[in-house]
Amino acid sequence: METGYYDTDELITALATPWGESALAAVRTSGNGCIEAASVCFSRSEAIAAAESGTIQYALMCDPATGEAVDEVTAAVYRAPSGYTGQDSVEIFCHGSLPGIQRILEILHAAGFRDARPGEFTLRAFINGKLDLTRAEAVQELVTAKSRKAHSLALGRLSGNLFREIDAVKQQLVELLSAVEVQLDYAEDEIEELVAIPADHLRLLQQTAARLAETYRTGRLYAEGARVVLAGRTNSGKSSLFNLFLKEDRSIVSEIHGTTRDYIESWITVRGVPIRLFDTAGYRFAEDVIEAEGIRRSEKIAGAADLVLYLIDGSRGLAAGEKKDLQKTFKNIPTLLIWNKTDISHEAPPAGSIAVSAVSGAGFADLEKAIITRLAGKDISQETDSMIDSLRQKELLEQAAEYLAAAADSIDERMPLDITAPEIAGAIDALGEITGEITSADILDKIFSGFCVGK
Ligand SMILES: Nc1nc2c(ncn2[C@@H]2O[C@H](COP(=O)(O)OP(=O)(O)OP(=O)(O)O)[C@@H](O)[C@H]2O)c(=O)[nH]1
Ligand SMILES: [Mg+2]
Incomplete structure (x- = not known):
């Protein structure tokens, strides 16, 4: 798949740890065919090319052009659909020496890898269905969290609590919409009894969306x-x-x-x-x-x-x-x-x-x-619910809440159901955009380009 910015078919690599002297550093790679392509850079090429998914291999990293050893490393090998990105990948743990890391990256470039762009690994994970968009955004929120509280909130989102909350609202709306659509599909006299669409239920879901949108200020405060x-x-x-x-x-x-x-x-x-x-x-x-x-x-x-x-x-x-x-x-x-x-x-x-x-x-x-x-702006000492930390999510939740308010109003005002149906559908789409079921390449580019390189 290609977005405007990313091509997910190419082989990519990036240093996932900071540029600087350290005990260890991690160099990531991903892409289909990546294990084979990277294997030529190791002393135990065949063992790495044949390694089972989820295993760690000890090897020397060598320049394939000269055979010169560059570092002593371990390599974690993952085969699609395992691993973080859902593609074949090799994660190399080397010594945290800047010249050493530079050599490793050069060797990988010569073997056909290009530098990964910000967030490119997580984008691939999203595209391969390893995580929805709320979890993908939580990855970056987790990495940049400035307090324990922000960290634990982001971890909650990464484990899917925000996704589940939004998805639950969405599922209820899908059911309501299908009840509306059944009635729209048949002429009134064809159905025995019209099922009333409960405006109260829509309002309840509207409140859930609005409440979540409101957590943005607190979520930001904890994060930033x-x-x-x-x-x-x-x-x-x-x-x-x-x-x-x-x-x-x-x-x-x-x-x-x-x-x-x-x-x-x-x-x-x-x-x-x-x-x-x-x-x-x-x-x-x-x-x-x-x-x-x-x-x-x-x-x-x-x-x-x-x-x-x-x-x-x-x-x-x-x-x-x-x-x-x-x-x-x-x-x-x-x-x-x-x-x-x-x-x-x-x-x-x-x-x-x-x-x-x-x-x-x-x-x-x-x-x-x-x-x-x-x-x-309020007492937050007792708040324990899930919170959001993304302006994108806030705006979409507000949009969903607006659609739901309009849908509930249209029922109260006894408007024809073909007025109500698109409002409910609008809310479903807005929620689907939060979780990433509906997204354009532009939106993906915008979200992932704000990530760290190597994430
Ligand atoms: N008793 C008492 N003394 C205090 C208290 N707070 C500060 N002081 C004393 O007040 C004096 C000034 O304190 P600082 O903290 O230097 O005041 P400041 O506002 O930073 O002063 P500047 O840097 O000059 O603007 C010091 O002698 C402190 O010990 C307090 O709550 N009680
Ligand atoms: Mg002072």
Whole structure:
């Protein structure tokens, strides 16, 4: 098969592990006839050419042109339809030396293999029916997951939980559609009794599709994470809170105003969500050029944040005009007001603020929860259902939900069934596109070209 970008009949190869020195590296190959073609590059050519599927062979890799040994390797041999791609393939585990890997790839090129394009192995697996499109997308989501939670969600999708959920909706729609079509095929007087098409059932399925589409925001949050910036006046305790999040003394803390002069950042995980946390220079009027530059940078970083944690020194309270200033500065950025130093504060925290002590850790759990709830737009601490992490899937689920709403409306309004039937069929097609039963070459190119090379 040929898509615009990929030709699945050609022999392909790619390094599946990162380019760099390592103990071991894996070089993948795939394509029908690939075992025979690759076998000439090994010292035990005949044994490899005759190897049973699913076996591992020890051999030297040799340049067929000169007979020179290039590396000592093991080769896993798979014969179609076994293995990842469903085609013949040889996976070579070699030493992780860059010159060695380069030689191996050169030898394979000379033996008729070309470099694989991004996602080409998984595309072949999809085309050969080894996985549906939701599982194929989960492969890339799994590889790029930035938190344990995102990883386990992607693993769930790879094992087919999203496919099963979507397929269950689709099967019910196929049954409903066939009931509609039976009635359309016969004139009214020919069928004894008309079967009512339950609008409620359609609405239920519409809700399932819409609910899944809505999980996109949370799914993305777990997968991609968010940028969170600590901001506030000097000495409000930003660096102290930064260190509390990191559980280490990374940022310098002191009672001197203007301690942090340039921003520092670190990846942390808050309740399963990967967060890039920034500590910035505190705001105040600065005559010092370097400090002024630090403050300018703070403003720039806060401007690109998904969430700003604006700290107030609770022992001093809000400075005159501070609330107004911050509302103006962070007009378009979600901001949480953090009332810090509750251990020495005598004032009650302002309404809507979160009271913490960066020194004692009091209020920290509430702060973590507030951050995630604000980023997700809702409380997600109890959510355990499957989630999606693909804009394509989200848009198709929304499309399916729209078709189903229209189908249910048409029944409520007692419209003729030939109005309802295409709406149900539209929803079935949208769901079929998610799982990959209906796809064009263009869509496949678009999905798989976003993958890693070697995947
Ligand atoms: N008692 C108490 N002291 C705190 C708390 N948080 C920070 N401090 C103290 O406040 C002072 C300033 O803390 P920093 O974390 O350096 O403040 P900052 O906002 O990073 O300051 P700049 O870098 O100057 O903008 C230090 O002496 C901290 O020990 C708190 O929750 N309670
Ligand atoms: Mg600081």
